[in-house]
Amino acid sequence: MMPEMKRKTETALADPKRQASWFGKVREAHQTETAEDYVELIADLIEANGEARIVDLAERFGISQATANKTISRLKKEGLVNSEPYRALFLTPAGKKLADECKQRHIIVYDFLRALGVSEKTAEMDAEGVEHHVSKETLEAFKKFIMKKK
DSSP states (O other): OOGGGOOGGGTSOOOHHHHHHHHHHHHHHHHHHHHHHHHHHHHHHHHHHSOBOHHHHHHHHTOOHHHHHHHHHHHHHTTSEEEOTTSOEEEOHHHHHHHHHHHHHHHHHHHHHHHTTOOHHHHHHHHHHHTTTOOHHHHHHHHHHHHHHO
């Protein structure tokens, strides 16, 4: 690593409680990631195709229909998704709100990465992961940076 890139944390460990808090936030983000990915994809499928089906989710996530069904069952219990037998999936108002928030975060992260000069393909792939972990403060900084570049 270049000397000018050296961080303070490389020479001294953070306070244990502070560091535990950081890791706790990451674990929390991991727990909500799946729900966020599902509601965002359901919203995208409804917008693009007029409907979202389990088979479509399974294909796009690269998972089995049984796995997609299990997650949808959980999202129903959480009040994010509705469905009827042999019908498409629908987002509840809470699911739609979450999908909109996720989409907005994704766009901001993607636009930020593109403003830094990251390729479209890489920015899209990286935004998919970063969007779940970025804080509101950092997201606001990304937005300010994007506006300055325009």
